[in-house]
Amino acid sequence: MLRLGFHDTAGVDDLEHLSAGGGSVLRSVVDTVLPPDANRSREKLTEHVRFIDGYLVGMDPADLAQLGWLLFGLEHGTILAGKLRRFTRLPPADRADVLQEWRTSSIGLRRLGYRSLAALGILAFYRDDEAFATIGYPGPLMREGWVGPAEAAARYDALLAPADAEPGSAA
Amino acid sequence: MIFGADHVRSDRVLEADLCVVGSGAGGAPVAAEAVAAGKSVVVLEAGRFWRPKDFTQLEHEMFPRLFHEKGGRATRDKAVKVHQGKGVGGSTLHNINLCKPLPMAILRHWKAEHGLEALDEATATALFDEVETRLGVTTLTDNDLNHNNRVLKEGAEALGYPGGFLRHNRTGCMGSGFCELGCPFDAKNNALKVFIADAVAGGATVLADTWAVRVTLDGRRATGVEAVVRHPDTGATLHRVTVKAKAVCVSASATATPSLLRRSGVDDPGALIGSRLHLHPGTAVAAVFDRDLDSWQGIPQSWECTELLDLEDESKDLRCWLIAAFAHPAGVGSILAGFGADHARWMKDFKRIAAISPMVHDHTVGRVDPRGDFGVSIDYWPDEADRAQLRRGLVEGARILLAAGAARVVVPLSTPVEVTSADEVDRLIGSIPIERHDIDITAVHPMSSVWMGDDPATSCCDSRGRYHHADNLFVADTSLYPTSIGIPPQITTYAMGLHVGRAIVATL
Ligand SMILES: Cc1cc2nc3c(=O)[nH]c(=O)nc-3n(C[C@H](O)[C@H](O)[C@H](O)COP(=O)(O)OP(=O)(O)OC[C@H]3O[C@@H](n4cnc5c(N)ncnc54)[C@H](O)[C@@H]3O)c2cc1C
Ligand code: SF4
Numbered sequence: 252m253l254r255l256g257f258h259d260t261a262g263v264d265d266l267e268h269l270s271a272g273g274g275s276v277l278r279s280v281v282d283t284v285l286p287p288d289a290n291r292s293r294e295k296l297t298e299h300v301r302f303i304d305g306y307l308v309g310m311d312p313a314d315l316a317q318l319g320w321l322l323f324g325l326e327h328g329t330i331l332a333g334k335l336r337r338f339t340r341l342p343p344a345d346r347a348d349v350l351q352e353w354r355t356s357s358i359g360l361r362r363l364g365y366r367s368l369a370a371l372g373i374l375a376f377y378r379d380d381e382a383f384a385t386i387g388y389p390g391p392l393m394r395e396g397w398v399g400p401a402e403a404a405a406r407y408d409a410l411l412a413p414a415d416a417e418p419g420s421a422a
Numbered sequence: 423m424i425f426g427a428d429h430v431r432s433d434r435v436l437e438a439d440l441c442v443v444g445s446g447a448g449g450a451p452v453a454a455e456a457v458a459a460g461k462s463v464v465v466l467e468a469g470r471f472w473r474p475k476d477f478t479q480l481e482h483e484m485f486p487r488l489f490h491e492k493g494g495r496a497t498r499d500k501a502v503k504v505h506q507g508k509g510v511g512g513s514t515l516h517n518i519n520l521c522k523p524l525p526m527a528i529l530r531h532w533k534a535e536h537g538l539e540a541l542d543e544a545t546a547t548a549l550f551d552e553v554e555t556r557l558g559v560t561t562l563t564d565n566d567l568n569h570n571n572r573v574l575k576e577g578a579e580a581l582g583y584p585g586g587f588l589r590h591n592r593t594g595c596m597g598s599g600f601c602e603l604g605c606p607f608d609a610k611n612n613a614l615k616v617f618i619a620d621a622v623a624g625g626a627t628v629l630a631d632t633w634a635v636r637v638t639l640d641g642r643r644a645t646g647v648e649a650v651v652r653h654p655d656t657g658a659t660l661h662r663v664t665v666k667a668k669a670v671c672v673s674a675s676a677t678a679t680p681s682l683l684r685r686s687g688v689d690d691p692g693a694l695i696g697s698r699l700h701l702h703p704g705t706a707v708a709a710v711f712d713r714d715l716d717s718w719q720g721i722p723q724s725w726e727c728t729e730l731l732d733l734e735d736e737s738k739d740l741r742c743w744l745i746a747a748f749a750h751p752a753g754v755g756s757i758l759a760g761f762g763a764d765h766a767r768w769m770k771d772f773k774r775i776a777a778i779s780p781m782v783h784d785h786t787v788g789r790v791d792p793r794g795d796f797g798v799s800i801d802y803w804p805d806e807a808d809r810a811q812l813r814r815g816l817v818e819g820a821r822i823l824l825a826a827g828a829a830r831v832v833v834p835l836s837t838p839v840e841v842t843s844a845d846e847v848d849r850l851i852g853s854i855p856i857e858r859h860d861i862d863i864t865a866v867h868p869m870s871s872v873w874m875g876d877d878p879a880t881s882c883c884d885s886r887g888r889y890h891h892a893d894n895l896f897v898a899d900t901s902l903y904p905t906s907i908g909i910p911p912q913i914t915t916y917a918m919g920l921h922v923g924r925a926i927v928a929t930l
Contacts, residue, residue, distance in 0.1 A: 283761065283762060284761040284762065284765070285761075285762070285765075286762065286763070286765055286766035286769065287762060287763055287766060302482070306482070306486070306492065308655055308656055309492075309655060309656050309657040310491075310492075311491075311793075311794075311797060347761075347762050350761055350762075354760065354761070354836050355836050355837050359501075359857070359858045359859040359860075360859070362836050362859035362860060363500055363501075363858075363859040365836075366756075366859060367500075369756065369760075369761050370756040372761070373752050373755040373756045373765070374481065374482055374485075374752045374756070375482075376752075376755075377481065377482075377750075377751035377752040377755060378480065378482050382751070383751065385766075385769070385770075386751060386769045386770065386772035386773070387772060387773045388718070388750075388751050388772060388773075390479075390480075391478060391479035391480055391600075392479060392598055392600075392606075393478070393479060393606060397474070397475035397606060398606075399474045399475060399606045399607050399608055400474075400594075400607065400608055403474050403607075403608035404473070404474065404475060406619070407473040407474065407608075408473070410423065410424050410471070410618075410619060410622050411423065411424050411426075411471065412423035412424060412425045412429055414428070414429075416423065416425070416429060417425075417429055417430065417431060417432075417434070418423075418425045418429060418430065418434055418436060418627055418629060418663075419434040419435050419436035419437075419627075419663070420434065420435055420436075421432050421433070421434065421435070422432070422433035422434055422435050422662065422664060
């Protein structure tokens with residue numbers, strides 16, 4: 252994973268799949284992608300980044316490396332959107348300009364980069380009642396645990412081998 | 423019984439008459455047929471065994487559980503998303519339950535091109551009837567329409583476009599609308615509930631969390647399958663499993679089946695395997711209404727519009743199926759809306775959005791290759807003619823939405839195209855570019871990568887699913903189709919599963 256250096260990495264310096272620098276860039280991306288909210292805390296943003304990092308578990312190493320490069324390119328490619336500072340150091344409106352430039356770029360790979368990062372941010376955001384409430388979505392029906400048919404539970408449980416069973420014979 | 427990673431504590435060897443790879447719409451009926459005929463069966467399934475109580479109705483939890491690559495599978499250039507399921511029951515765990523048998527016009531076309539001596543119209547029709555009976559398929563009615571589907575129906579009818587209620591395999595459905603995240607209410611009569619349950623009751627052994635890595639061969643004879651049990655979250659290899667079998671049936675889907683066969687080094691003199699992939703690609707047009715629709719609620723796809731679909735008369739070149747399309751917040755948000763304030767503007771209308779998806783009976787030919795020990799590498803981008811069909815679908819979808827009373831319609835390109843009146847549709851949508859990474863193109867019906875035909879020089883399997891260049895190696899999944907079928911494939915796939923299963927039994 253790439254090391255980006257000179258980042259505010261508090262809260263993202265122990266990620267499992269992204270480097271601390273990558274996590275820091277991602278935090279700025281998430282901040283820009285999500286619906287504006289003056290009350291959104293830095294802790295909440297960090298929590299979104301940590302969720303995304305966890306989501307990357309099991310991801311193909313080549314895809315993971317690409318994500319690292321993507322964050323690196325975003326952080327250091329701001330000049331192409333006419334900005335003189337790195338992405339994480341830009342004020343929010345300038346970050347939005349950069350993402351908009353990526354979103355509508357004539358270069359397909361930049362549009363792809365935007366789409367991939369935006370999708371991760373959006374997935375991280377719509378996870379809880381607070382986010383659901385902003386769009387009038389009630390969320391899952393089963394809040395107090397599973398309330399499906401008990402008969403079905405028993406039927407499926409009966410298909411599962413006992414915990415101490417092992418299939419076939421030892422190799 | 424069904425075993426998972428927790429049950430396998432050391433490298434294992436199993437012996438059976440038949441080893442089936444994959445437990446979805448293709449593999450599950452194969453297993454059930456073989457068991458019913460008294461054969462011993464081992465099923466290997468890469469995904470977990472999920473039960474109704476595991477379906478939490480939350481996207482961020484269910485995508486990783488139910489979809490390969492957590493729902494992020496895509497073509498190599500990532501321009502087309504390819505959603506494919508995993509878990510005991512395969513893609514039928516999360517599919518929408520819509521049931522359409524193979525159009526006879528397509529079967530006739532296949533027969534004209536490829537013979538298919540074991541699959542005539544009467545045999546196929548009997549198989550479809552049998553599958554529909556076993557899956558409890560019924561025709562939906564007006565009572566089953568949610569608001570999104572009512573919009574589609576009313577808009578289409580206002581324009582005089584043809585359509586109709588769809589048939590579904592659900593029993594006791596309470597219309598929660600969470601189908602694509604798995605059914606917690608056990609209302610789906612899917613591969614797990616119907617065929618795997620039968621197979622297990624008859625003595626089949628199902629190994630979940632177990633990835634087939636290669637089919638083992640002794641000359642022309644398949645002798646079994648080498649597999650590994652992987653950690654369901656990290657993918658780390660935990661143990662090896664060797665299945666020794668008299669016959670092997672690969673039913674791992676139209677992407678994983680050709681990949682597994684290629685990885686196994688099966689004889690393929692014409693280099694055909696994986697070379698003829700179709701995806702039935704789709705996209706979406708959305709609209710905001712001035713009333714609440716709550717489109718995520720209710721049965722997601724209950725009515726179809728066939729204005730642009732005529733699979734009987736090819737000369738009309740009508741290859742686009744129009745269907746309601748909606749998802750939950752992350753799904754909708756990532757396709758429809760931009761970011762920041764723009765995103766908030768669209769999503770504030772989440773309750774008032776309806777969407778229609780055009781899906782194209784594609785002529786584009788793609789290919790799929792193995793990627794590493796477990797993955798797939800897909801090359802596909804719809805050709806100009808197929809993109810024109812998609813564009814036509816967007817135009818008619820927009821017209822339908824406006825005819826149903828939409829206040830504004832949007833085609834979610836990178837720079838979204840918004841339309842507020844029918845007069846603007848042709849001008850603004852009729853010529854939109856369909857370019858990579860500029861519009862969401864999603865495929866949920868990959869097929870035709872190891873296709874059947876009578877001639878080993880021009881096809882991979884015979885019309886009983888037997889691979890031409892091996893004696894006891896079979897394929898039973900959507901790979902078998904010689905072309906796209908232009909409609910959702912589950913019924914045809916289940917039917918082919920029964921058909922191939924019976925053919926296998928006859929050889930054992
Ligand atoms: C979102 C969505 C909605 C859909 N809705 C509908 C619908 O309403 N109606 C309809 O007709 N069709 C629908 N489909 C399509 C339908 O579900 C599939 O066409 C059908 O299930 C395909 O059957 P299959 O056996 O080819 O593959 P699958 O059902 O996908 O089964 C293949 C199985 O093989 C397993 N596998 C893969 N590789 C390996 C390996 N190496 N080792 C072991 N196991 C492996 C996979 O994990 C999977 O479980 C939908 C699909 C999607 C994605
Ligand atoms: S709509 Fe019906 S089939 Fe779909 S998840 Fe809800 S109860 Fe299950």
